[in-house]
Amino acid sequence: xxxxxxxxxxxxxxxxxxxxxxxxxxxxxxxxxxxxxxxxxxxxxxxxxxxxxxxxxxxxxxxxxxxxxxxxxxxxxxxxxxxxxxxxxxxxx
Amino acid sequence: xxxxxxxxxxxxxxxxxxxxxxxxxxxxxxxxxxxxxxxxxxxxxxxxxxxxxxxxxxxxxxxxxxxxxxxxxxxxxxxxxxxxxxxxxxxxxxxxxxxxxxxxxxxxxxxxxxxxxxxxxxxxxxxxxxxxxxxxxxxxxxxxxxxxxxxxxxxxxxxxxxxxxxxxxxxxxxxxxxxxxxxxxxxxxxxxxxxxxxxxxxxxxxxxxxxxxxxxxxxxxxxxxxxxxxxxxxxxxxxxxxxxxxxxxxxxxxxxxxxxxxxxxxxxxxxxxxxxxxxxxxxxxxxxxxxxxxxxxxxxxxxxxxxxxxxxxxxxxxxxxxxxxxxxxxxxxxxxxxxxxxxxxxxxxxxxxxxxxxxxxxxxxxxxxxxxxxxxxxxxxxxxxxxxxxxxxxxxxxxxxxxxxxxxxxxxxxxxxxxxxxxxxxxxxxxxxxxxxxxxxxxxxxxxxxxxxxxxxxxxxxxxxxxxxxxxxxxxxxxxxxxxxxxxxxxxxxxxxxxxxxxxxxxxxxxxxxxxxxxxxxxxxxxxxxxxxxxxxxxxxxxxxxxxxxxxxxxxxxxxxxxxxxxxxxxxxxxxxxxxxxxxxxx
Numbered sequence: 001x002x003x004x005x006x007x008x009x010x011x012x013x014x015x016x017x018x019x020x021x022x023x024x025x026x027x028x029x030x031x032x033x034x035x036x037x038x039x040x041x042x043x044x045x046x047x048x049x050x051x052x053x054x055x056x057x058x059x060x061x062x063x064x065x066x067x068x069x070x071x072x073x074x075x076x077x078x079x080x081x082x083x084x085x086x087x088x089x090x091x092x093x
Numbered sequence: 094x095x096x097x098x099x100x101x102x103x104x105x106x107x108x109x110x111x112x113x114x115x116x117x118x119x120x121x122x123x124x125x126x127x128x129x130x131x132x133x134x135x136x137x138x139x140x141x142x143x144x145x146x147x148x149x150x151x152x153x154x155x156x157x158x159x160x161x162x163x164x165x166x167x168x169x170x171x172x173x174x175x176x177x178x179x180x181x182x183x184x185x186x187x188x189x190x191x192x193x194x195x196x197x198x199x200x201x202x203x204x205x206x207x208x209x210x211x212x213x214x215x216x217x218x219x220x221x222x223x224x225x226x227x228x229x230x231x232x233x234x235x236x237x238x239x240x241x242x243x244x245x246x247x248x249x250x251x252x253x254x255x256x257x258x259x260x261x262x263x264x265x266x267x268x269x270x271x272x273x274x275x276x277x278x279x280x281x282x283x284x285x286x287x288x289x290x291x292x293x294x295x296x297x298x299x300x301x302x303x304x305x306x307x308x309x310x311x312x313x314x315x316x317x318x319x320x321x322x323x324x325x326x327x328x329x330x331x332x333x334x335x336x337x338x339x340x341x342x343x344x345x346x347x348x349x350x351x352x353x354x355x356x357x358x359x360x361x362x363x364x365x366x367x368x369x370x371x372x373x374x375x376x377x378x379x380x381x382x383x384x385x386x387x388x389x390x391x392x393x394x395x396x397x398x399x400x401x402x403x404x405x406x407x408x409x410x411x412x413x414x415x416x417x418x419x420x421x422x423x424x425x426x427x428x429x430x431x432x433x434x435x436x437x438x439x440x441x442x443x444x445x446x447x448x449x450x451x452x453x454x455x456x457x458x459x460x461x462x463x464x465x466x467x468x469x470x471x472x473x474x475x476x477x478x479x480x481x482x483x484x485x486x487x488x489x490x491x492x493x494x495x496x497x498x499x500x501x502x503x504x505x506x507x508x509x510x511x512x513x514x515x516x517x518x519x520x521x522x523x524x525x526x527x528x529x530x531x532x533x534x535x536x537x538x539x540x541x542x543x544x545x546x547x548x549x550x551x552x553x554x555x556x557x558x559x560x561x562x563x564x565x566x567x568x569x570x571x572x573x574x575x576x577x578x579x580x581x582x583x584x585x586x587x588x589x590x591x592x593x594x595x596x597x598x599x600x601x602x603x604x605x606x607x608x609x610x611x612x613x614x615x616x617x618x619x620x621x622x623x624x625x626x627x628x629x630x631x632x633x634x635x636x637x638x639x640x641x642x643x644x645x646x647x648x649x650x651x652x653x654x655x656x657x658x659x660x661x662x663x664x665x666x667x668x669x670x671x672x673x674x675x676x677x678x679x680x
Binding site: 021022023026029030049051052053054055057058060062 | 171174175178179182183184185187211214215218219220222223226229230
């Protein structure tokens with residue numbers, strides 16, 4: 001089983017105006033902190049721990065950036081879906 | 094007493110507008126600079142981690158308490174909530190604990206090390222927003238550090254006199270404790286425009302200058318200082334004449350702000366619920382920002398002559414388009430009414446103010462000139478249609494005196510659209526077309542002209558001049574320039590009635606629209622929109638809110654019975670004097 005298995009990752013674009021700023025990052029981290037295993041956000045060659053606001057911020061994702069959310073444990077599938085929904089919905093901003 | 098100190102000006106970043114003058118109150122954030130480092134024995138490590146966790150928990154509880162106590166109107170609760178989340182962030186919390194374990198060091202040292210690394214990461218980022226997030230990390234870390242080393246924080250909530258806070262930096266927690274009855278403004282060494290300190294100052298509407306670098310080093314508590322949040326200057330020990338000048342500026346600014354704040358952005362709705370669009374007249378694109386600040390509902394008259402002045406050639410289409418597009422984009426979705434060239438362009442270019450025409454007001458100008466110079470006109474029409482692709486544009490043709498002119502103008506507009514289509518440039522032909530009603534013949538022929546346009550815009554300045562045959566610039570007759578002359582009022586009424594019958598809109602963009610005591614009359618006549626100098630908008634909006642449109646309609650019946658300008662004015666004073674004077678002078 002590889003990391004690229006579609007079930008375990010989602011490629012999405014940042015749609016909200018502000019991009020991944022402190023507030024949006026905090027919302028992702030709040031969800032990711034409920035996971036069983038690590039949740040990663042990947043942008044190009046960089047990846048960040050989705051449960052850390054600061055790590056997410058270091059990715060510097062502005063509006064339009066394509067990111068991949070990745071889980072390591074199938075049990076976290078609901079978390080993956082919830083984060084995807086949050087990002088695609090523009091964080092309700 | 095020390096001897097009289099010399100005035101000193103330091104410059105920072107204007108984070109929140111306004112001016113305040115008062116005594117400085119220094120807030121030190123002491124105790125964080127010197128962090129001791131010592132080894133922790135292996136069997137004490139778990140206790141050390143417990144100590145760190147307790148410090149974090151305490152910081153968390155403190156922040157929660159502040160969030161709860163924060164006044165509702167303070168919009169920065171989310172900043173504090175982010176800080177609460179940061180306290181437990183892996184990169185901060187997790188790594189500090191790891192560092193304690195791996196290096197067998199005390200928590201203070203581990204925290205300091207982790208924070209320094211984080212700050213480095215953020216400060217190398219190019220995005221200014223992200224760059225400033227290192228300040229969040231510092232503030233969060235400081236609140237933990239305070240609990241670890243046990244220094245007592247300055248209690249801003251306990252300040253008991255009117256002061257200006259002077260601090261190295263203020264945390265959101267500290268700023269949210271600011272008691273507005275005590276704190277007039279604040280200045281800090283650190284911070285930028287997008288820092289929380291600036292955001293909070295703006296939401297509190299108190300003057301603030303940040304990023305001063307050495308304010309805490311140059312100012313002692315109880316020093317007299319002036320904070321000019323408009324220019325980003327702080328004046329320490331102001332000289333007497335500086336003090337007087339700033340007292341005046343402060344009063345002016347507060348007056349201005351009072352007018353602006355008092356609901357100028359809210360719509361102008363009469364007592365009986367009729368909403369009127371209150372628009373602004375502009376000449377330069379730069380005026381758009383003032384117009385928005387004054388609460389304008391759009392641009393009712395964008396004069397386009399300026400670009401033709403002080404040059405030897407005509408501006409080309411792209412040059413015009415760039416300026417129009419700027420204005421249209423900034424105003425979007427509010428309407429921008431662009432009036433086509435309203436002068437004799439040849440004379441503007443030649444800078445000839447001494448006209449060869451014996452009677453330039455009745456000469457070759459505005460639509461007459463444009464129709465005679467199709468290429469000049471076409472460039473402008475194309476630029477306007479192209480700008481219309483970026484927002485809501487209306488086009489207004491000036492000095493229409495016969496229906497032929499409006500038909501010709503329309504034909505040329507269609508041609509301009511066709512040529513743009515051919516050139517494959519983006520444009521929008523679906524815009525409202527208006528005729529300026531400022532020549533008496535256009536008033537008489539309003540019903541015919543109405544068939545060819547979507548709206549009328551009455552230019553009262555020229556209409557009065559032409560109808561009463563008065564040159565306002567001629568001192569001998571200037572006093573006869575009477576907007577309230579019954580002839581003028583009947584003309585306005587006629588144009589408005591025709592517009593209603595023909596189902597088109599009628600606007601007014603002359604000086605009459607910006608004169609408070611004319612408003613009952615203009616409402617009674619049934620104007621759909623008023624356009625004026627931006628700075629008069631807040632006041633006119635207030636006047637409209639105090640009026641009842643139904644009443645002004647019956648008032649009009651009385652107005653129409655008047656036979657002179659004087660008696661009309663007396664009638665307005667008698668009927669609306671109290672409302673108007675209250676509106677105008679109650680401050």
